[in-house]
Amino acid sequence: MAFPLRGPYLIGMPFPETRRRMIALAAAAVLSPAVLRRAFAAGEGEADVAIIGAGGAGIAAARTLVEAGKRVVVLEARGRPGGRAFTDSSLGIPFDAGAAFIHFAERNPWIGLAEHYGLELLHWNGWTHFRPHAGGRFLGQGYIDRRLRARKALWPLLEKIESGGPDTSLAQLAASLGEDGPTAIRDMAMLSIGENPERISARDYASLWDGSDKVVPAGYGTLVAMAAEGLPIRYGCPATAVHAEADHVEIATPLGVLKAGSVIVTVPVGVLADEVIRFTPGLPLETVHAIEGIGMGALTKVALRFDGERFGIAQGDDFVVVDFAGGAMTFEMWPFDRDIVIGTTGGDAGRALGDMGEAGAITAALEAFAEVVGEEAKRRFVSGRLSDWWHDPLSQGSYSVVRPGRAGARVALARPVAGRVWFCGEATAGGGAMTVGGASLEGRRVAKAIIAGTH
Numbered sequence: 001m002a003f004p005l006r007g008p009y010l011i012g013m014p015f016p017e018t019r020r021r022m023i024a025l026a027a028a029a030v031l032s033p034a035v036l037r038r039a040f041a042a043g044e045g046e047a048d049v050a051i052i053g054a055g056g057a058g059i060a061a062a063r064t065l066v067e068a069g070k071r072v073v074v075l076e077a078r079g080r081p082g083g084r085a086f087t088d089s090s091l092g093i094p095f096d097a098g099a100a101f102i103h104f105a106e107r108n109p110w111i112g113l114a115e116h117y118g119l120e121l122l123h124w125n126g127w128t129h130f131r132p133h134a135g136g137r138f139l140g141q142g143y144i145d146r147r148l149r150a151r152k153a154l155w156p157l158l159e160k161i162e163s164g165g166p167d168t169s170l171a172q173l174a175a176s177l178g179e180d181g182p183t184a185i186r187d188m189a190m191l192s193i194g195e196n197p198e199r200i201s202a203r204d205y206a207s208l209w210d211g212s213d214k215v216v217p218a219g220y221g222t223l224v225a226m227a228a229e230g231l232p233i234r235y236g237c238p239a240t241a242v243h244a245e246a247d248h249v250e251i252a253t254p255l256g257v258l259k260a261g262s263v264i265v266t267v268p269v270g271v272l273a274d275e276v277i278r279f280t281p282g283l284p285l286e287t288v289h290a291i292e293g294i295g296m297g298a299l300t301k302v303a304l305r306f307d308g309e310r311f312g313i314a315q316g317d318d319f320v321v322v323d324f325a326g327g328a329m330t331f332e333m334w335p336f337d338r339d340i341v342i343g344t345t346g347g348d349a350g351r352a353l354g355d356m357g358e359a360g361a362i363t364a365a366l367e368a369f370a371e372v373v374g375e376e377a378k379r380r381f382v383s384g385r386l387s388d389w390w391h392d393p394l395s396q397g398s399y400s401v402v403r404p405g406r407a408g409a410r411v412a413l414a415r416p417v418a419g420r421v422w423f424c425g426e427a428t429a430g431g432g433a434m435t436v437g438g439a440s441l442e443g444r445r446v447a448k449a450i451i452a453g454t455h
């Protein structure tokens with residue numbers, strides 16, 4: 001067995017810094033005039049619009065602004081674009097460490113872009129096909145039907161909340177669904193939202209868009225990275241402070257200060273909550289309150305590569321181990337007919353998996369997998385990779401989750417500050433929240449608002 005061991009890392013970029021060290025570096029960058037004077041190369045220290053973060057939102061905003069003839073500089077802390085959309089090839093077989101499914105395909109701008117780049121698109125058959133497994137055996141149709149009934153019974157309750165009922169948690173709703181409700185809803189929440197149901201606003205959940213899902217064999221991360229090509233992105237350049245004046249903003253970075261007419265801040269809300277970026281004057285209470293009202297989930301993946309043995313299981317014959325470490329873990333079998341299995345869990349189970357470190361998490365996932373397919377799995381295993389966004393300092397979680405009772409937080413966060421500082425990304429995306437598509441629609445919306453001069 002070969003475990004590619006790494007220390008604390010930034011996803012997609014081995015980086016031996018802890019979160020505390022990163023923040024210390026950031027503070028030093030703000031304070032050191034010598035560093036500031038090095039500034040951006042001639043002509044690069046000013047822009048019409050600065051964008052912090054080159055994920056789906058930042059890329060969409062930059063493309064829209066560049067097309068409109070605006071001078072743009074994108075500041076990206078990592079050495080690559082895409083943020084939480086990243087296709088990892090380190091196992092020799094590509095897999096999406098973050099976003100993989102192009103949700104609500106009917107209105108998702110990435111469908112058009114995939115077609116534009118000539119990338120193949122395939123339909124994905126959704127979550128309900130995963131066969132449940134526990135205690136050494138596959139569970140029967142009776143178990144599946146009970147779970148489906150509990151999930152179906154949730155919808156009328158959500159509709160009631162959407163049409164004006166009090167915003168409560170998904171767990172509270174699940175409690176009224178009979179014996180199977182709490183575990184059925186817990187597993188669904190942890191695997192789709194990446195969070196335990198007691199921390200999820202039912203109203204926010206109810207407002208999420210529906211639609212069909214597509215996948216791109218080249219990788220969602222690959223697609224997003226293609227859209228970043230040619231954009232004015234400064235990699236390895238974290239923003240450490242944003243200072244708003246009456247007629248411009250200044251953004252401090254280790255490379256110097258960037259002056260711009262407006263700034264679009266697309267860093268994940270977990271990064272905002274950690275105050276890695278210092279805002280002066282301080283952010284309005286409404287924005288601070290909005291940031292407090294949104295947490296981050298912990299959807300966590302473990303990719304397991306095998307030597308060609310398929311254990312008699314066909315591609316797409318996916319299953320879910322429902323008694324995995326306080327949660328459940330789905331196993332997506334041989335995506336795109338590749339010799340790889342993707343294990344996914346979330347919420348506190350995802351956090352616990354990340355706490356184990358890469359080698360421990362791979363062992364745990366492989367054990368759970370071997371419970372189903374047999375011990376032979378351990379002999380045919382080649383290598384694995386943990387995608388732990390919860391411990392990644394530039395994400396601080398998988399995606400935004402509105403806390404119970406705080407359903408207005410996304411709208412409040414989206415309100416521009418002082419007419420020049422715009423927060424945008426998946427966290428402000430309303431029904432498109434938690435997705436690359438939603439983040440990109442938000443990036444485009446904010447860019448258009450800045451172009452139009454509307455606030």
Ligand SMILES: Cc1cc2nc3c(=O)[nH]c(=O)nc-3n(C[C@H](O)[C@H](O)[C@H](O)COP(=O)(O)OP(=O)(O)OC[C@H]3O[C@@H](n4cnc5c(N)ncnc54)[C@H](O)[C@@H]3O)c2cc1C
Pocket residue numbers: 052053054055056057058075076077078081082083084085097098099100101102103237238239240266267268271276277299300301387389394395397398399424425426427433434435436437439
């Ligand atoms: C495991 C997992 C599975 C997912 N599955 C799906 C899925 O199937 N489909 C889907 O649509 N979505 C999925 N998502 C969610 C999706 O990845 C995100 O919603 C989307 O990528 C967010 O885009 P964004 O631009 O808002 O943020 P990000 O992609 O996080 O972009 C923000 C950027 O800011 C950078 N940054 C952070 N701090 C600083 C700083 N101080 N200075 C400069 N740059 C900084 C980051 O490096 C990052 O590149 C998944 C996410 C995870 C983690």
